[in-house]
Amino acid sequence: MFSPSMTRIEIEDLVLKKERETGYSIHEIAEKLPVSDLELYEHACKKEFHVEALTNEHLNEIGYIGNILTSRLLTKRRERIFKTESWPNF
Numbered sequence: 001m002f003s004p005s006m007t008r009i010e011i012e013d014l015v016l017k018k019e020r021e022t023g024y025s026i027h028e029i030a031e032k033l034p035v036s037d038l039e040l041y042e043h044a045c046k047k048e049f050h051v052e053a054l055t056n057e058h059l060n061e062i063g064y065i066g067n068i069l070t071s072r073l074l075t076k077r078r079e080r081i082f083k084t085e086s087w088p089n090f
Helices: 008-022 026-032 035-049 056-084
Strands: none
Touching: 008 026, 008 035, 008 056, 026 056, 035 056
16 A cells, blocks of 8 residues: 655555545554555654654654554564464463
8 A cells, every 4th residue: 555655644644545535444444554554654754754763752743643553563563473472371
């Protein structure tokens, strides 16, 4: 859905357009996005802020849609870690 050349704002606009067209909430759209699209959004944010990693300050600046997308990315990354890591029984 997203391309590497898109800016943060272009991606957010596309998500809003999808919301209007489909009637799905932004949360539902973020849930359906593949990790690769969420990572492209993260990359666009890092490129915009000229940083290697996003901080809380950046998350405050990207606003509602950006926080939903980055939160979903972190959740998917955690799910992948928990699936691949073996955890000791306590």
